[in-house]
Amino acid sequence: MNRENYAVVMHLSPFILASSSPRRLALLGDIGITPDKIIAADIDETPRPRELPRALAQRLAREKLRVVAAHNSDALILAADTVVACGRRILPKAETAADVRDCLKLLSGRRHHVYTGVAIRAPSGKIIERIGDSTVIFRSLTPQDIESYVAGGEGIGKAGGYAIQGHAGALIRFISGSYANIVGLPLFEVAQMLRSCGFVQR
Numbered sequence: 001m002n003r004e005n006y007a008v009v010m011h012l013s014p015f016i017l018a019s020s021s022p023r024r025l026a027l028l029g030d031i032g033i034t035p036d037k038i039i040a041a042d043i044d045e046t047p048r049p050r051e052l053p054r055a056l057a058q059r060l061a062r063e064k065l066r067v068v069a070a071h072n073s074d075a076l077i078l079a080a081d082t083v084v085a086c087g088r089r090i091l092p093k094a095e096t097a098a099d100v101r102d103c104l105k106l107l108s109g110r111r112h113h114v115y116t117g118v119a120i121r122a123p124s125g126k127i128i129e130r131i132g133d134s135t136v137i138f139r140s141l142t143p144q145d146i147e148s149y150v151a152g153g154e155g156i157g158k159a160g161g162y163a164i165q166g167h168a169g170a171l172i173r174f175i176s177g178s179y180a181n182i183v184g185l186p187l188f189e190v191a192q193m194l195r196s197c198g199f200v201q202r
């Protein structure tokens with residue numbers, strides 16, 4: 001099969017986003033890609049003992065991919081997971097206002113990393129993995145800054161307790177690396193990965 005025909009075959013295969021994150025869906029839309037299906041993978045996201053943040057992000061993306069691929073062998077599948085870390089400490093995906101408050105207190109005035117692991121499986125069985133790594137620094141936050149952000153509620157459900165695309169953007173004084181990666185998907189890397197799998201944008 002020549003390269004052109006291979007690309008056509010890939011184009012006709014269903015493209016599945018193995019994530020229920022509306023942010024990842026919107027990011028793909030920003031580069032003109034719309035998944036045929038969205039299938040969230042239900043996995044245990046608990047870090048293993050002494051597991052480093054970067055390794056956790058990649059492992060979770062890989063496990064999400066495995067779960068969805070088990071029932072969709074003919075599809076092109078993209079899975080991802082984002083982990084926020086301050087040093088070796090992995091911050092939680094905030095479930096409560098108290099979680100958001102604790103995260104912001106820890107991150108105030110400090111440098112931290114946002115890792116997004118990405119794993120893509122082609123219908124041929126080929127698997128590609130990459131990881132995005134961005135650095136973020138909040139300014140020193142006052143108690144009023146923190147309580148105002150907590151009251152807004154946008155940190156709930158977010159890794160590290162904040163959403164850079166929301167009001168937290170006014171609290172962040174420096175980023176290095178991909179902004180899209182901080183939101184939830186390193187678009188440059190994803191576009192390159194999809195292209196190497198023969199994906200053709202519709």
